[in-house]
Amino acid sequence: MADNSVATPSLIELKNYAPPPYLVDLVDLTFKLDPATTEVKARLSMQRNPAGQGGPLRLEGRKLDLKSINLNGKDLAEGVDYTRDAEALTILNPPADGRIVINSVVEIHPDKNSELEGLYVSSNNFCTQCEAQGFRKITYFPDRPDVMARYTVTLIAPTDYPVLLSNGNKIGEGDLGDGTHFARWEDPFPKPSYLFALVAGTLTATRDSFTTRSGRKVALEIWTVAVDADKTDYAMDSLKRSMTWDEEVYGLEYDLDTFMIVAVSDFNMGAMENKGLNVFNTKYVLARPDTATDGDYQGIEAVIAHEYFHNWTGNRVTCRDWFQLSLKEGLTVFRDQEFSSDMNSAAVKRISDVRGLRAVQFPEDAGPMAHPVRPASYIEINNFYTPTVYNKGAEVVRMYQTLLGKDGFRKGMDLYFQRHDGQAVTCDDFRAAMADANGADLSQFERWYDQAGTPTVEVSQEWDAGAGVLSLTFKQSCAASPGQSEKRPYHIPFALGLIGTDGADLPVRLENEGPVDAGTRVLDLREASQTFRFTGFKDRPTPSLLRGFSAPVKLVSDLKADDLAFLAAHDSDSFARWEAGQTLAAQHLLQLAADWRAGRVLTLSPAVVEAMRLTLVDKSLDQAFIALSLALPAESYLAELVSEIDIEAIVEARNFARRTLGAELQKELRAAYQAGKSDEAFAPTADQAGKRALKNAALDLLCAAGDAQALDEAAAQYRAQANMTDVLAALGCLVDTDRRDRVEALADFEKRWKHDTLVMDKWFTLQALSRRSDTLAEVRKLLSHPSFDAKNPNKLRSLVGAFTSGNRQYFHAGDGSGYRFLAEQVVATDKVNKQLAARLxxxxxxxxxxxxxxxxxxxAALEQIKGTEGLSKDVYEIVSKSLG
Incomplete structure (x- = not known):
């Protein structure tokens, strides 16, 4: 095996946290910007931390060319006053007390920074990304989130970089008379170094303003390259709605004179919440009806809101250390989910969020990378920007609201900000604020932060007809995960309804309890097994379980197929109604998979068909909800329901069910498709998006059945070019076929959009997800396409990521070709962008x-990657944990 440079990487553990030995009060930075060599002068005003320990002063720094450093005016000598290695500079004998002023000068090379971390060049513009540890690639600094300082920043650049931006408020600018100019920025709020940002280059601004509830006018600016300026209207509208919502729901007001967003085409993440200067992946800013789908618009709305909400949940109150990452990310994902629910259909949003959780987070919980919402250790923090920290973390926050009610949750939030504004704190501090504000005992709730894995809740029924009593027994358990063989019971809020034979909600009344209203009740599950007795029934009610997905658990119940069909037709809780249909479908799909493997004739259950039919023709339902109900459980979710994944059988069963539904429901689907056609001008509203979703879901199932008329309609829909949502849906129907118009449409799409990088990403993804047997060969060809750039994260995700994560049929081909392809791509990507390689x-x-x-x-593919010489610790950590 080749020598591996990261064979013994260091492990960082939460239990070893210690307060920083030094605090930084003021930071003054001066950048002389040049793509090849940028000079960075830093002046750090520091003092001993009374809560810290003495000793040497460590300043993190990577890939920095140090020119000079002095302490309190005295030049320091390497080997005498300080030492350096690849990770840090350590001052050996700093003064024991009093203020310390450190001045340093370093040079960095932005145009060679392919990792897109620190200061780099994107489309000839300068940009930074400092979360989690990018600031140490800019200058020497105690780069940790619990070191918070006020920053003043001076940017100096040639005049052909006319726009110079940084955090906070601009306090000066001018021409220096030598072909350069400057801008000086001051951020009045203390912040950790990960929130530092600068952007410089040739950009144009879309401007607007927002007046806060206290009457202060805030300038709003969205900066893009000039050609994209006409695609920012929806982002600006989303920003203003986010600002209004945060004031109305949480009483939180923006605190600077200016709020800026910059759209960048080369970006590892979706966006970054740098104080006052948010840097965004263009994917989550740019939209026009002919270039963006309804999903794109919804993504922009959510991410704009997410980053804006971070101003308080992440910036004003930040995390003490990176183990507490979900303190800001889980909380802010919950807030953006609630915002999107209020802006659109709450039911559809909840279902979409749960589908996403099950597709990506449940598998993570069940795999080698399983970790708690608050991890206990890591090798590389970039590997813990995960669905567990974000999505499961949001569900943990949602459970506080479920347990305490919306008013109680708001009281907890108010106390949290009252106690901790301007501080770096922990998940325990948030839990304490929630508990103290409501007089609640949330001590057991801590287990959601410390235990990995997805709990299973088993529900069984016992009906006493003579007494009219329904007993429900709840048993909770959680499987072993890496480093945690045994799990203690969780505090689980379990939302429950009981439905009568007429389909109406009944009172959920416990034995010996007075009258209660009909509807939903939240039970507190705290023990491994608990039984609740509900009384007052003439006929046996049907339980509606885990309404609203009140906790991130796997539910197992003794509900029969008839019960599920009844709930799918009558449940008043939209999530539970959808879930009943999905559970019914999942059970049948797994039986179909077993039948296929055994060589038996496949037959789709009439109950599944009829449940779909009833939902499809129910005029009282939201059309987006119907569209979601028509979508069969995903292959990834079905894989989570079995002990050994037979991917071929799952794919065959699901494809058979889609074909059969398309044929059996042809009449109803065609009616839904025709009803969804409209000549009204495109608008990214919930109503219009729902109509398009149902229309295109109907078309997809008809085409899956091989309906020639539907395929002709898909080709016609593509040619109409009404909007990108319809264009992409039509092309998605054609891309799996051998029809001539498939080739024509793909070529036409390429010709139309070859100069729009984001639209071409959609073209790559459609082909990567194709069900055609030559898909991997086509993906390999597309790696050489003029519009593909392996150094661009969006491009790599749109093609390689889409194939390896989304095309389970051909990624998991029995000959291993998909695995070998991924290994090749990981090794190649690791040489230029380790974060991206680790995710791949x-x-x-x-x-x-x-x-x-x-x-x-x-x-074998994992071993091939692990044996690569010079492998980054980002990839090494994931590969080594995977191999065990």
Missing amino acids: VLPLGPWRRFDKQRQDLMR
């Missing part, structure tokens, strides 16, 4: 859950 390798992680043949092939 994840689909190989659950190799133990597959059949023996695939286990061997996936393990």
